[in-house]
Amino acid sequence: MSTVTTTSADDPAVSTRSPLIGWLAVVSVMLGIFSIVTTEILPIGLLTTIGSSFTISDGMAGLMMTMPGFLAAISAPLVTVATARIDRRLMLCVFMLLLALANFLAAAAPTYWLVLVSRVMVGITIGGFWSIGAGLAPRLVRPESVGRATAVIFSAVPLGSVLGVPVGTFIGDVSGWRMAFVVMGILTVGVLIMMLVVIPALPPEEVTRLNVLGGMLRSTNTRFALLATFLVVLAHFGAYTYVTPFLEDVTRVSTGAITVFLLVYGAAGIVGNFVGGSMVGRHPRATFGVAAGMIAGATLLLPVLGRWGIGAIALLIVWGIAYGAVPVSSQTWFSKAAPHAPEAASVLFTASFQATISIGALVGGLIVDRTSPSTVMALAGATAVLMVVTVWIHFASRLTWPENA
Numbered sequence: 001m002s003t004v005t006t007t008s009a010d011d012p013a014v015s016t017r018s019p020l021i022g023w024l025a026v027v028s029v030m031l032g033i034f035s036i037v038t039t040e041i042l043p044i045g046l047l048t049t050i051g052s053s054f055t056i057s058d059g060m061a062g063l064m065m066t067m068p069g070f071l072a073a074i075s076a077p078l079v080t081v082a083t084a085r086i087d088r089r090l091m092l093c094v095f096m097l098l099l100a101l102a103n104f105l106a107a108a109a110p111t112y113w114l115v116l117v118s119r120v121m122v123g124i125t126i127g128g129f130w131s132i133g134a135g136l137a138p139r140l141v142r143p144e145s146v147g148r149a150t151a152v153i154f155s156a157v158p159l160g161s162v163l164g165v166p167v168g169t170f171i172g173d174v175s176g177w178r179m180a181f182v183v184m185g186i187l188t189v190g191v192l193i194m195m196l197v198v199i200p201a202l203p204p205e206e207v208t209r210l211n212v213l214g215g216m217l218r219s220t221n222t223r224f225a226l227l228a229t230f231l232v233v234l235a236h237f238g239a240y241t242y243v244t245p246f247l248e249d250v251t252r253v254s255t256g257a258i259t260v261f262l263l264v265y266g267a268a269g270i271v272g273n274f275v276g277g278s279m280v281g282r283h284p285r286a287t288f289g290v291a292a293g294m295i296a297g298a299t300l301l302l303p304v305l306g307r308w309g310i311g312a313i314a315l316l317i318v319w320g321i322a323y324g325a326v327p328v329s330s331q332t333w334f335s336k337a338a339p340h341a342p343e344a345a346s347v348l349f350t351a352s353f354q355a356t357i358s359i360g361a362l363v364g365g366l367i368v369d370r371t372s373p374s375t376v377m378a379l380a381g382a383t384a385v386l387m388v389v390t391v392w393i394h395f396a397s398r399l400t401w402p403e404n405a
Contacts (some may be wrong), residue, residue: 272324
């Protein structure tokens with residue numbers, strides 16, 4: 001790996017720092033990721049409301065999900081390389097400030113294009129913060145606590161799914177969609193203040209260059225990780241971005257009921273996150289493949305069984321459990337493909353995942369504007385089936401990961 005070491009990985013400051021302060025720093029990073037995840041997916045529950053306020057189609061409103069993904073995919077490698085020699089605490093705080101400004105801009109935007117500008121800012125934040133923050137646990141707590149601290153940091157993903165969309169939808173129903181972004185802006189400012197208080201100075205430990213990422217792409221395992229991630233994330237976000245129009249048009253449930261449905265989906269995602277996380281280390285192919293198969297089954301059956309509330313909510317539970325295991329499974333595949341370059345693997349995971357989120361939202365929007373939400377669900381299911389086939393091919397080819405993975 002082409003790196004330049006600037007500080008020791010065994011930072012003596014960790015052993016002398018108060019454990020409480022270390023854990024508060026971990027919580028602040030977790031809250032930062034929670035704010036990012038919630039802001040990124042907030043438009044899903046507010047899609048039709050925002051669209052009607054600007055008199056645009058559901059597909060056009062879906063650009064709010066497309067923009068952050070594209071920008072995150074670009075910013076993850078570029079920001080990591082460009083800021084590699086800057087204190088990581090400073091960069092985390094800069095990204096939180098940018099996220100707060102993005103939320104306030106969206107809340108005040110008089111035109112839709114300004115909302116999209118705010119989503120560009122969100123995308124830059126996602127790519128930069130994730131690439132830096134995801135691996136900080138060893139620098140914040142003592143070695144025996146790193147595993148738990150990492151779990152706490154990544155718990156922000158399912159928590160954002162559980163609370164972000166349904167709570168944002170509820171606030172939008174009660175006080176208007178703009179207030180949902182105001183609340184997120186205030187929360188982000190609070191997280192920024194907490195970071196300034198509890199996170200210590202974090203000089204960069206190593207400098208990752210772009211040629212490291214290029215070298216990873218020559219690995220067959222990395223290419224399989226990219227393909228599997230692309231297919232399953234495309235299937236998920238191509239459909240889930242438009243789950244609110246589906247529940248309105250096909251299931252015909254009230255706005256208040258949609259909030260409950262999304263809350264149940266998010267709670268199932270927490271279960272899937274911890275179940276998948278406990279299994280993927282021992283059974284990476286089976287965990288990833290089963291998750292994709294469950295997404296395929298849920299989305300293929302929704303146009304049929306989703307016409308009734310009980311059928312829709314049951315399938316959303318299956319879908320939530322399945323998707324909860326996807327991020328940890330994808331990241332594990334990238335890590336196993338390049339165990340010698342963990343930071344580069346994290347950057348590539350972030351970039352590919354976010355790029356596919358935006359593609360999924362874009363493709364789903366084009367389809368839903370020309371056909372129906374049911375068609376989007378069916379096509380997403382077919383795409384998830386292709387991902388299951390990809391995992392089977394990886395198994396049938398008897399490919400193995402490096403021994404130190």
